[in-house]
Amino acid sequence: MMPIRATKNAVVAVSYTLLVDDGETGFRWYETVTDTDPFYFLFGHHNILPKLEEALEGKSVGDSFAITIGFENGYGDYDPAKKVIIPKANFKEEGKKNRDLLRIGNVIPMQDDKGNQMRGEVLKVDYMGVHLDFNSPLAGLDLQFEGKIVSIREALPEEVDHGHVHGPDGQHTH
Numbered sequence: 001m002m003p004i005r006a007t008k009n010a011v012v013a014v015s016y017t018l019l020v021d022d023g024e025t026g027f028r029w030y031e032t033v034t035d036t037d038p039f040y041f042l043f044g045h046h047n048i049l050p051k052l053e054e055a056l057e058g059k060s061v062g063d064s065f066a067i068t069i070g071f072e073n074g075y076g077d078y079d080p081a082k083k084v085i086i087p088k089a090n091f092k093e094e095g096k097k098n099r100d101l102l103r104i105g106n107v108i109p110m111q112d113d114k115g116n117q118m119r120g121e122v123l124k125v126d127y128m129g130v131h132l133d134f135n136s137p138l139a140g141l142d143l144q145f146e147g148k149i150v151s152i153r154e155a156l157p158e159e160v161d162h163g164h165v166h167g168p169d170g171q172h173t174h
């Protein structure tokens with residue numbers, strides 16, 4: 001028996017710590033994903049950054065990884081054009097203000113006129129409208145991942161079909 005490895009159509013779970021560097025202050029902590037609540041993804045289906053996937057390829061459970069990924073291979077440059085002001089009326093529900101929705105820091109899922117899904121963070125609300133930032137929170141940042149492989153299993157046919165994981169056991173369907 002060969003140990004199952006991280007390769008196309010495997011469901012891989014990883015734990016990691018992510019440090020980020022804006023190019024000015026050096027690397028600082030951003031996020032930790034623990035062994036007990038790892039991140040699951042379907043290998044080989046563009047579900048994670050290609051450079052990170054490369055660093056994981058061929059590894060087996062218990063193996064560790066460490067990789068630094070420049071912003072250009074991460075979430076790209078910060079784009080000031082992705083900061084937009086949208087009229088307040090667009091956020092009214094049944095003609096009423098929705099203060100909860102427009103809390104500063106809230107991330108609102110939206111759709112552009114071509115039907116593309118995007119997420120905008122509320123920066124502020126003033127007389128001009130709702131100021132939203134559609135940049136990824138990781139835009140413009142160099143990334144440093146350090147972690148290990150927590151588990152690997154073969155994907156179910158349905159998961160391969162959909163191109164994504166259906167939860168830790170493949171049971172969560174959608």
Ligand SMILES: [Zn+2]
Binds near residue numbers: 173174
């Ligand atoms: Zn699905």
